[in-house]
Amino acid sequence: MKKQAELGLNLSTRRTRKAVFLDEMELVVPWRELVALISAASPVARTGRPPFAHETMLRIHFLQQWFGLSDLAMEEAMFETPLYRDFTGLSSAERIPDRVSILRFRHLLEEHQLSLQILATVNSTLAAKGLLLKNGTAIDATLIAAPSSTKNSSGERDPEMHQTKKGNQWHFGMKAHIGVDADSGLVHTVVGTAANVNDVTQASALVHGEESDVFADAGYQGVAKREETQGIEAHWHVAMRPGKRRVLDKATPMGRVLDELEHVKARIRAKVEHPFRVIKRQFGFVKVRYRGLMKNTAQLHTLFALSNLWMVRHRLMQRAQG
Known part of the structure; x- marks a missing residue:
């Protein structure tokens, strides 16, 4: 003592x-x-x-x-x-x-499939409090690592996980694709796939159908022309490819306008990074815990439901006290 x-x-x-x-x-x-x-x-x-x-x-x-x-x-x-x-x-x-x-x-x-319903229930609560709007959606994906070792009871890696190359590095695991509210950054849709699935193929599954605008990075180039997105009435705002943006002539009025437009789109897209940071840094989710996409996708639904609550916790507590 x-x-x-x-x-x-x-x-x-x-x-x-x-x-x-x-x-x-x-x-x-x-x-x-x-x-x-x-x-x-x-x-x-x-x-x-x-x-x-x-x-x-x-x-x-x-x-x-x-x-x-x-x-x-x-x-x-x-x-x-x-x-x-x-x-x-x-x-x-x-x-x-x-x-x-x-x-x-x-x-x-x-x-x-209660994890999916947990996310829906949390979002329904947040929408009722005016914290989740439906005017715009930002979409993105992140890699989640899976054990690549074969030193296990089956002697093989998880057959539902795959490897993909990002930059000069190979990654083995899955991808978490999310659609977030462009205003608040709260996640409304989650899709889990193998790591080698192209981001643009999941774009149509990440919109809820009521938004007027969808924002995405350069990896989603051509999304508006894909067959599965033809029924989506929202306007797609996809980032310009880095190489094309670098050669913009900012000395001209059109070059300056296009560059500023890319800045605006980037600020909106940044909202989609916040939930990824919460589950990886705040909750420590950097590697899958289970075998199979179904189980890990179910966990992702729960994690993003909890990340939504964490991101707006101060506003919720202020309203409760008021």
Whole structure:
């Protein structure tokens, strides 16, 4: 105790960044709506030990996403970390969910495609609060690495993952394609593919149909002429190829106008980078955790739903306090 006092540590009042983060998530996650969603899809157990509450399991599942924990690591963390037990309402519980219970809950979400509905429910809540508009969409994709080692039980890499070359470097894994609100940067659509799938082929799947404008980088050149985008009435604003932009004559009025237009498009497209930064830097998601595109895409839906809440958490809390 004396050493704690000398160091200025007051364990009864000090709030860690992790504790503050969970306090914020407690306030901004629409728990009631999400629990109702899961309860409607979950079978009622009639035998055996009473199951854990859906909200408890959902909170554990979200903890895994926020802090990059596997099922086993989550089970151990529940025993070791009082903060996690407090957040899940298990501080005084006689038993804590083990890795099997955590795995079964994730399988429940995958079986009923509840991760997709979690994103939709979160976005419905944000739209009702005026935080998600529908006038414009920005689209992009990012690579997510997968283990390339064959030192596993099957002796092979994940057959649904592929390699692709970006610049002078080869990458093995998948791609997360997203469509975001051009005003707020909040994700409204997620598509998961193998890494070797061309970005432009997924463009039509990333718009919701109500936007008037779609913004994309130079990798989407020719998107407006593709067969699958012919029914989309929005205007496509695709970045000029870097080489073509470099030779613009900015000394001429037309050159200056075109260059300024590229600046404007780039500022709008920058919004799509924010969700990628949140899931990779804030939540630590830099490598797939499961085998197969379906499971990893389901996790991406949950991650981007949580990134949406994280990005607007301060505005949500201000509105709740007001």
